[in-house]
Amino acid sequence: MTLQEKFNELEQKNSALLATNFYNFETVTGILQAVKTLGMPIILQASPSTIDYLGVNMTVALARSSLEKHEVEGWLHLDHAHSFSLIQQCLDAGFDSVMIDASEKSFEENVEITSKVTELAKNYGANVEAELGYVAKLGQAQQKEDGFTKPEEAKKFEEQTGINALAVAIGSAHGFYTSEPKLDLDRLQEIDNVTECALVLHGGSGIPKNQVQEGIRRGIRKINVATEIKDIFMSTLQADLRDNDEIDLRKVFPPAIHKVDELVQSKLMIIKSLHN
Ligand code: 13P
Numbered sequence: 001m002t003l004q005e006k007f008n009e010l011e012q013k014n015s016a017l018l019a020t021n022f023y024n025f026e027t028v029t030g031i032l033q034a035v036k037t038l039g040m041p042i043i044l045q046a047s048p049s050t051i052d053y054l055g056v057n058m059t060v061a062l063a064r065s066s067l068e069k070h071e072v073e074g075w076l077h078l079d080h081a082h083s084f085s086l087i088q089q090c091l092d093a094g095f096d097s098v099m100i101d102a103s104e105k106s107f108e109e110n111v112e113i114t115s116k117v118t119e120l121a122k123n124y125g126a127n128v129e130a131e132l133g134y135v136a137k138l139g140q141a142q143q144k145e146d147g148f149t150k151p152e153e154a155k156k157f158e159e160q161t162g163i164n165a166l167a168v169a170i171g172s173a174h175g176f177y178t179s180e181p182k183l184d185l186d187r188l189q190e191i192d193n194v195t196e197c198a199l200v201l202h203g204g205s206g207i208p209k210n211q212v213q214e215g216i217r218r219g220i221r222k223i224n225v226a227t228e229i230k231d232i233f234m235s236t237l238q239a240d241l242r243d244n245d246e247i248d249l250r251k252v253f254p255p256a257i258h259k260v261d262e263l264v265q266s267k268l269m270i271i272k273s274l275h276n
Pocket of ligand 1: 079080162170173174175176201202203205224225226227228
C-alpha cells in the first residue's frame with residue numbers, strides 16, 4: 001500500500017500515523033520494537049542531517065532492512081528538505097515520501113518550489129508533504145498567531161501544488177516546550193473542512209495526549225516526534241555510562257533502545273486508545 005493510500009484509509013477511520021525520526025541502528029530498533037509489540041504501522045523519517053550522517057543509501061538500507069526484520073508495515077519519509085537535489089537523490093534511492101519545506105518563503109515562492117517537487121514525485125509515485133504557515137524550528141520561540149496557517153490559503157496552496165500532505169502551523173513548535181502548548185484546534189478544523197490532503201502535526205514532542213487526540217479527530221493524519229526520542233536515548237546512555245567502564249558497546253546500548261521502545265509505545269497508544 002502506498003502512503004497516499006494509507007492516508008485515504010486513515011481519513012475514513014479518522015485515525016493517524018506516528019512519524020518518528022531515527023538516527024542510527026539503535027533508535028530505529030527501539031522504534032520498531034514498539035511498533036511490532038503494538039502491531040501498528042509507522043512512518044520512519046530521516047532529516048537532511050541524518051542523511052548527512054548515514055548517507056542516503058545507508059539510510060534507505062537501514063530503514064528497509066529494519067522494517068523487514070521486525071515484519072512491520074512502514075514507510076520511509078524525508079523530513080524538512082530544502083534542496084531539490086536532495087529530494088531527487090532520496091526519491092532515486094527509494095524513499096516513499098518527501099517533505100519540501102519552503103515555509104520561510106512567500107506564498108507564491110512556496111507554491112512554485114513545492115509544485116516542482118510534486119511534478120518530480122509523480123514519476124516515482126511518491127507522497128509529497130509541504131508546509132504552509134510557519135512551525136518554529138529547534139531553539140526558536142513558539143510562533144505567534146500571525147504565522148499560523150490560514151484555511152483559505154491552505155485550500156489555494158493544495159489546489160495549486162497537488163500536495164498529498166500539509167504541515168500546518170497551529171501552535172506547535174519543534175523541540176521542547178517552555179510552557180504547555182495550546183493547539184488552535186478550531187483553526188485546524190477549518191483547514192480540514194476546506195482541504196483534502198493529510199494534515200501533519202509537527203513538533204509532536206511534549207504535546208499533551210488530549211490535544212493530540214482532539215487534533216486527530218479534527219483532521220491530523222500524521223504526528224511527528226523527534227526530540228523526545230533523541231532525549232530519552234541520550235539521557236539513558238549518559239546515566240548508564242557515568243560510572244561504567246564497559247568497552248563492549250553492544251552491552252551499552254540495549255537499555256537506551258529499551259527506553260526508546262517504551263516512549264514510542266506510549267506515543268502509539270495515544271493513537272490506538274482513540275479507537276478503543
Ligand atoms: P519534535 O522534535 O518537537 O518532536 O518535532 C518533530 C518534527 O516535527 C520533525 O519534523
